[in-house]
Amino acid sequence: MTPGVAMPQRFHLRDAQAGMPAADWQEAFATLWPLLRPAQLSPLALFTNLDEPSNCCCG
Incomplete structure (x- = not known):
């Protein structure tokens, strides 16, 4: 591990x-949704090469 x-x-x-x-x-979600509505989202990104592993860690 790097400090x-x-x-x-x-x-x-x-x-x-x-x-x-x-x-x-x-x-809990009923109170969360109104806070998320005005959130700015990143531009849509399409993943074209689904054969390569992603950098995403989902478990």
């Missing part, structure tokens, strides 16, 4: 929801 370099860590929203009752996470 001063951040190590990637897994984070997925489903991990946090795994132990929550459905009503609890639905209530």
Whole structure:
């Protein structure tokens, strides 16, 4: 490990929801959606070479 370099860590929203009752996470999302509506999104990027592994870590 190189000092001063951040190590990637897994984070997925489903991990946090795994132990929550459905009503609890639905209530949390009800308050989150209005905050996300005005969010600026990055331009759309199309992935053309699906045969190569991506740099994305999903588990």
